[in-house]
Amino acid sequence: MNTEHSQEAAIIARTRIGIIGGGQLGLMISEAARKLGFASVVVLDPTPACPASVVAKQIVGSLKDPVALKQLADRADILTYEIEHINTQALQDLQAEGVKIYPSPELLAIIQNKFEQKEFLARHGIAVAPYRSVSSRNDIEQAAREWGYPLVLKAKKDAYDGRGNARVNGPEDIESARTKLGDRELYVEKCIDLDKELGIMIARNERGESASFPVVEMIHERDICLTVLAPAQIPDEVQAEARKMASESIDRLEGIGIFGVEMFLDKQGKLWLNEIAPRPHNSGHYTIEACQTSQFEQHLRAITNLSLTPTTMLYPAAVMENILGERNGPADVQWSRDYDHEHVFPHIYGKRETKIDRKMGHITVVGEDLDRVYKQAKEARATLSI
Template identity: 85%
Template sequence: MNTAQHTQETEIIARTRIGIIGGGQLGLMISEAARKLGFASVVVLDPTPQCPASTVAEQIVGNLKDPIALRQLADRADILTYEIEHINTQALQNLQDEGVKIYPAPELLGIIQNKFEQKEFLARHGIPVAPYCAISSPADIEQAIQRWGYPLVLKARKDAYDGRGNARINGPEDIEDALAKLGDRELYIEKCLDLDKELGIMIARNQRGESSTFPVVEMIHERDICLTVLAPASISAALQAEAQKMASESIDKLEGIGIFGVEMFLDKQGKIWLNEIAPRPHNSGHYTIEACQTSQFEQHLRAVVNLSLTPTTMLYPAAVMENILGERNGPAEVHWSRDYDHEHVFPHIYGKRETKIDRKMGHITVVGDDLDKVYTEAKEARATLSI
């Protein structure tokens, strides 16, 4: 970037007000990046008083689906973005129709919110996705079993995240329980692939259609929640390139603006399948704050404001992110059993006042020269923290 372009972008940033729908940990880290860049102001909408993002941004206390609260946020911002998909798409569409700038666009959010529609969109555009079909009755499940065999996973089309909204069917004895768990929701069913790894990639795209990908990472899940991220993923250069190409094609087809977390499956035959897309910063990109030249949060802001996208090269050969998940229910109390290496270990505590089992309370990123060694150090660092 030359000096004139840098000066022009600095001036744009200084006069632009950012509004964020949602003030949880992602809203917090977007706000921190916005403050660091020098945006004119940052306002978040969140129903919880003194939400995590309120420590660095102004907060409007209100429901994320309330059209009045959303309009109040829009009145105080030049550009709206969001940290969560489960919001009022129609209210956002109405605001956009009136001229409010919202990125990613409400139309795109409508596709992403419904995971079945998301699969349909990707399949229509030639993106490989696991075999799936709509479900409206138990007979449809039987047809899927006859077609693909076991295991299968029954999925809710909407309001599903971190495994909530999924029910695995390993045999006929699981069908009744799966329907009991999800049967009152709109459903679809998906064939379970024989997985080698679960991969993730962050990709940003601005209004000019310029895009920028981060390194492909490996995600390790427990109880369907992303627990660990290994960067970069231990895969071949050819697979890295294939994953980046698949992510780029998907976001181009969606005409996405902002940052997107693209989750993928690598099966044991070496084929990559796209699992799902998050139209926002994502767990799999938290490591970028310390480990990359540009964080996912800064790149998101640069994309939605239509600035140039800056380099995403890793600053270290290896990085590991460990999610800090709640282990009990009650008031949050942060305690370290011993000190940590402040040059290579970077804890982020989100400031949530109540801890709950499996609630995301923070994360730790560890950087270094060797991925296996860094992974061990990350596990050790996590073990010294209770919250």
């Protein structure tokens, strides 16, 4: 073992990781931490026996409770999180007391408010779809006069998996869109003439070193990421531009950790940054089996300021298929037939209750040809019910 490796091993062996949130991302971060050999992993989650609790110790408590967050901080050397909707003020207070939190609470505060996120990116010259804050029907109509329909009305905060979005195809949709989003601060965005939705995972450590994974294509249904195709079938110059856009954005944010950067590629070949997730992301799940380093290991390396390791794909093609709940009730995993264990890798998150569109697991399939792998992923998903 060389000197750098032995120094890294020593850092890992004495570092305790605390994770705010114990869902599937907390589970997979915990699994990676255990595999690397971190001293301990503790998660904070309100659900007893949360998914991450099978590999990590759990504190049962609210993600917004300052007392519970302090309990977690007392049992960890570094805090990170798997979800954005947490108490940033409590995190800033802990940080002021000397607790290490990555990505930083200041960055999280920018990301939490999607309008502020757009403002930040636009201010730093990153291409984002035209947008504006709105507070009345008249404001939305004014945006439509300038940009035309369709538009997307969005909540500034607490929006994920499409739950904070409402499409406005014409003036007749305005009131129903406003009703759907309720009494929240809103902004409106011009719809891009979309060719593909792209994603890229990028990690950055405290030294400012960064490493990005291949650009992938995301296929959404009902505003939820259903399928990820890796690598995205796009020209090399678009791949390079996407990496550059992601790198510039995370450098500007001074991000530490891993970030999921979602982009739109329009039919004219132009890239627009949609939004940034300050954590591991659906679009990076394929990296567990398909890349030299997984997004979860890279996140842990970044927040502990270790060197970032190669992100090269181990196979020419990979597809990730989300397993979304199809009913409400107790979870019951059933396979109608066996699958190809050499190329198909199911991940079941261990949630006890299934709900319609709830993320219950994912399947990654690897192989030589993207079309064939995509077909195999769909076939594997069809044999599973939860």
